[in-house]
Amino acid sequence: MIPEINYWAVLLAMLSSMIVGSIWYTPKVFGTRWARLANVDIEGSAKSALWPIITTVLVSFMTAGVLAGASAIAWHFYEGSFFSAAVVTAILLWAGFTAARFITHDAFEGRPTQLTTLNIAHELVTVVIMAVIIGVWPPVLG
Numbered sequence: 001m002i003p004e005i006n007y008w009a010v011l012l013a014m015l016s017s018m019i020v021g022s023i024w025y026t027p028k029v030f031g032t033r034w035a036r037l038a039n040v041d042i043e044g045s046a047k048s049a050l051w052p053i054i055t056t057v058l059v060s061f062m063t064a065g066v067l068a069g070a071s072a073i074a075w076h077f078y079e080g081s082f083f084s085a086a087v088v089t090a091i092l093l094w095a096g097f098t099a100a101r102f103i104t105h106d107a108f109e110g111r112p113t114q115l116t117t118l119n120i121a122h123e124l125v126t127v128v129i130m131a132v133i134i135g136v137w138p139p140v141l142g
Contacts (some may be wrong), residue, residue: 003072004139005065012137013064014057020100020126023057030118037115067093068128068134075138086135090127100125 025031027042035042065088075085099120106116 003069003076005068005072006134006137006139009070009134009137009139010064013067013128013133014060016129016133017060017064017126018088020129021122024122024125034115034118037112037118044126056136063127064130067130068091068139071131071134071142072139082138083132086131087128092123094120094124098127129131 023029025034029036031042034040067086070093071082071086071089074089075082078085102116102120102123106113106119
């Protein structure tokens with residue numbers, strides 16, 4: 001069985017990811033701190049950002065799609081509110097996969113704890129906003 005997915009919600013969730021990242025990593029928010037901790041030159045050319053942006057769009061679409069599908073499965077299993085299923089699913093997936101993997105890799109790579117915290121917090125905000133969008137726009141059951 002393939003879970004019902006509202007692809008319009010997935011597209012909006014993908015766009016929200018781009019907006020959150022653009023705000024989060026702007027120099028006036030966390031961009032300067034992130035660049036210093038990650039040892040990244042944010043003064044690079046726009047041309048060098050093309051492939052990372054394309055990659056981000058594709059990965060954000062995949063993340064939103066998986067979140068929508070997992071939310072639909074959780075909703076059918078637990079019943080109740082689709083919105084709640086989406087938000088709880090997002091937080092659980094973030095904790096069990098995203099945060100856990102970031103923490104593990106960053107520990108072995110010797111990255112600063114502040115960088116790990118900054119990045120996993122960004123991911124939490126991103127998936128919760130995605131979940132809110134997906135949650136308020138549930139799939140149409142056929």
